Amino acid sequence: MPTIENTTEEVLTLAADHFKVPRAQLHAGDDFFKTLGINSLQALDLLTRLEHHFHIELPDYELQGVSDFRTLAERIQSRL
Amino acid sequence: MNRFEAKTLSWQVSDGTIELLLHRAPCNEIGSATLADLEQFAAALESLQKDAHALIISSDRKEGFCAGADLRELFRESQPLPQTERLRKLRGFLERVHRVMNALDSAPLTTIAAVHGVTFGGGFELALTCDLIVADKMARFCFPELRLGLIPGFGGIPRLKRDLGNAVVRDLLLTGRSINATKAQSVGLVSQVTSEGDALRVARSTAAQLQKFDRATAVAAKRFIKPIPHDDLRREIDIFCDLFTRPAVDAALRKFVESSDALPYLP
Numbered sequence: 368m369p370t371i372e373n374t375t376e377e378v379l380t381l382a383a384d385h386f387k388v389p390r391a392q393l394h395a396g397d398d399f400f401k402t403l404g405i406n407s408l409q410a411l412d413l414l415t416r417l418e419h420h421f422h423i424e425l426p427d428y429e430l431q432g433v434s435d436f437r438t439l440a441e442r443i444q445s446r447l
Numbered sequence: 448m449n450r451f452e453a454k455t456l457s458w459q460v461s462d463g464t465i466e467l468l469l470h471r472a473p474c475n476e477i478g479s480a481t482l483a484d485l486e487q488f489a490a491a492l493e494s495l496q497k498d499a500h501a502l503i504i505s506s507d508r509k510e511g512f513c514a515g516a517d518l519r520e521l522f523r524e525s526q527p528l529p530q531t532e533r534l535r536k537l538r539g540f541l542e543r544v545h546r547v548m549n550a551l552d553s554a555p556l557t558t559i560a561a562v563h564g565v566t567f568g569g570g571f572e573l574a575l576t577c578d579l580i581v582a583d584k585m586a587r588f589c590f591p592e593l594r595l596g597l598i599p600g601f602g603g604i605p606r607l608k609r610d611l612g613n614a615v616v617r618d619l620l621l622t623g624r625s626i627n628a629t630k631a632q633s634v635g636l637v638s639q640v641t642s643e644g645d646a647l648r649v650a651r652s653t654a655a656q657l658q659k660f661d662r663a664t665a666v667a668a669k670r671f672i673k674p675i676p677h678d679d680l681r682r683e684i685d686i687f688c689d690l691f692t693r694p695a696v697d698a699a700l701r702k703f704v705e706s707s708d709a710l711p712y713l714p
Contacts, residue, residue: 408565411565412585415627419627419629424627424630426622427625428622428623
């Protein structure tokens with residue numbers, strides 16, 4: 368089982384790769400809507416990529432009110 | 448006619464396959480313009496199907512297959528009307544949508560929805576009229592209507608009930624959650640999952656395979672295993688119209704329409 372630090376790192380790397388943002392610019396506490404400059408539809412796209420990457424199912428209502436990478440990683444961790 | 452270009456969609460016939468391409472920005476929302484074009488397509492199907500054995504429905508919008516009903520238009524056009532007129536207009540719109548969906552559902556062709564990205568609400572319902580759904584791995588399916596105080600109104604529940612187990616239908620409908628293509632395949636909704644950007648190619652390859660079969664047999668098989676759930680479809684319109692008069696729906700539609708997000712799909 369990966370640690371929460373590992374999971375957070377994987378989330379940040381995947382987001383940086385997909386949205387073409389330098390990995391060094393992303394931090395666990397960042398608001399991903401603002402840092403990545405994405406709308407809710409692109410957030411759904413990110414959710415789908417994360418589900419495939421981690422082989423999990425993450426209902427979108429679990430992301431209600433979640434906007435930072437660390438909390439997102441915690442939600443994923445709870446499904447691993 | 449081998450090719451036709453309408454305002455919100457286009458179609459063409461090649462090698463016995465009709466390809467219907469949705470191309471209305473931002474994500475093929477179904478309002479009066481798309482409905483009129485779909486009606487024109489449904490009328491043209493009578494003659495198109497003489498030279499075809501398959502129909503593929505897809506989208507060229509990057510965001511996805513179809514985001515569902517045009518809620519902005521629905522809100523804008525229903526707001527100024529007195530309730531009785533609002534309901535009369537809504538029922539008329541839903542009945543027109545159902546006629547088109549039923550025509551697609553029962554077309555004497557093997558029909559394939561090639562979907563990617565957002566396949567929500569009315570877009571999901573459009574895909575459900577097809578015999579097969581081929582999904583890009585990034586496709587996402589959702590019935591978000593309960594978030595608005597409504598149920599799906601374009602035939603979604605009766606068609607989902609026809610195709611899937613009741614527990615899955617309840618999960619999708621009552622939670623309003625979205626599911627990805629892999630999950631959709633695991634519950635029996637999606638026939639094939641493809642890599643990113645490959646759904647249309649796989650749909651074409653499937654259509655080419657179908658051409659090898661006797662068409663009359665394929666049509667007979669389809670009629671035998673895919674009845675149109677007319678009674679439930681009529682009930683769906685009644686329930687939708689009953690729910691639509693409630694103030695909670697008005698408030699939810701207003702919140703959606705006035706959202707500052709360009710595409711406010713998340714709950």
